[in-house]
Amino acid sequence: MLDIDFADAGVVMLKGRLDASQSEKAQTFLDGLDQASVLDFSNLEYISSAGLGVLLRTQKRLMASGGGLKLINVNNHIMDVFRFSGFDHIFEVQGAVDP
Amino acid sequence: MNEKFHRSFDSLQQIFDFTERFYTAESIDPRHRFAVNFAIEELFTNMVKYNAGNPHRVLIEMEQMDGELVAHLTDFDVDPFDVTAEREVDTESPLQDRQIGGLGLHLIPKMIDSIDYDYDEPARRSRITFTKALR
Numbered sequence: 001m002l003d004i005d006f007a008d009a010g011v012v013m014l015k016g017r018l019d020a021s022q023s024e025k026a027q028t029f030l031d032g033l034d035q036a037s038v039l040d041f042s043n044l045e046y047i048s049s050a051g052l053g054v055l056l057r058t059q060k061r062l063m064a065s066g067g068g069l070k071l072i073n074v075n076n077h078i079m080d081v082f083r084f085s086g087f088d089h090i091f092e093v094q095g096a097v098d099p
Numbered sequence: 100m101n102e103k104f105h106r107s108f109d110s111l112q113q114i115f116d117f118t119e120r121f122y123t124a125e126s127i128d129p130r131h132r133f134a135v136n137f138a139i140e141e142l143f144t145n146m147v148k149y150n151a152g153n154p155h156r157v158l159i160e161m162e163q164m165d166g167e168l169v170a171h172l173t174d175f176d177v178d179p180f181d182v183t184a185e186r187e188v189d190t191e192s193p194l195q196d197r198q199i200g201g202l203g204l205h206l207i208p209k210m211i212d213s214i215d216y217d218y219d220e221p222a223r224r225s226r227i228t229f230t231k232a233l234r
Contacts, residue, residue: 001112017115020144021108046133048140049203056199063194077133084209085202086190 004029007040015043018051026051030058035067042073042096052085059091068092100124103156106147111140114159125163128233134210135168135231141203142182142227146174153177167212167230174225179218182207182227 002022003015012033018026039055055069062068072094074082079095082088100121104110115136122132139159146157155175162169188205189196207229208214214229 019111019115019140021111046136048137048144049200049206050144052202053199056194056197059194060197080210081137081206084190084206086192089191090194090197 002026011038011040013040013043017046018044018054019046019048020050023050023054027054027057030054031061033058033062033067034065036062036070037067038070038072040072041075041078044078045075047078047081049085052081052087055087055091070094073097100162101158101160103158104143105156106150106153108144108147111143114139114143117159118161121161125168127163127168131168131231131233135170138207138211138214138229138231139170139172141207142172142229145180145182145204146172146177146225149180150174150177163233166233168233169228169230172227176223177225178223179220179225181216181218183214183216 001016002018002025004026005013007013012029014026016022059069070092073096074093075096079093082091082093087093100117102117104114118132118136118139121127143157143159153176158173160171160173182204186201186205188201211229211231214227217226217228218224219226
């Protein structure tokens with residue numbers, strides 16, 4: 001399951017799993033963004049290529065209008081997926097701080 | 100441990116529930132679970148996308164053997180599709196040149212240790228086996 005909603009200061013919080021069964025829900029929410037935005041991944045446990053597609057589609061749309069996504073508090077597993085897919089070069093990505 | 104799953108993205112939650120039961124029963128270290136779930140989702144959803152009308156369920160089997168987690172996904176009454184074939188995906192290109200889709204099968208070998216594909220022609224059965232070292 002995936003929860004996605006605005007938190008304080010317009011930051012978008014994602015919680016749960018961004019897999020193929022949840023990508024449409026995430027895409028519908030992110031299609032509503034019309035400016036540069038921060039996605040907080042501190043409670044996002046998992047992402048698959050379906051989730052990467054959602055992020056890429058949103059980034060392309062926002063960058064075309066001068067915006068873009070910043071992904072913060074990304075866990076080590078998701079960071080690995082970003083590195084393997086080269087997403088760390090096309091997004092501003094900030095890893096989670098170890099406790 | 101094995102179970103069959105309906106050919107639908109909506110089966111993913113049941114699949115992750117199944118893998119969690121396996122991890123718990125076999126005391127699999129949590130740091131290995133993301134990669135295994137990733138590989139299973141990508142392989143399963145590939146079967147869903149390219150044989151949507153097939154009524155047969157997909158069989159997933161998992162076992163722990165000789166320090167490795169071994170997973171098998173078997174698809175019935177399908178044409179051959181070798182998921183291990185080399186697929187060029189440019190992960191260096193700038194944003195405007197990036198294609199949406201195609202990353203899943205490219206990423207799997209980076210997450211696990213081995214993957215094999217077998218097709219039984221008379222039975223029209225595809226079987227994918229991958230391993231993840233539990234070191």
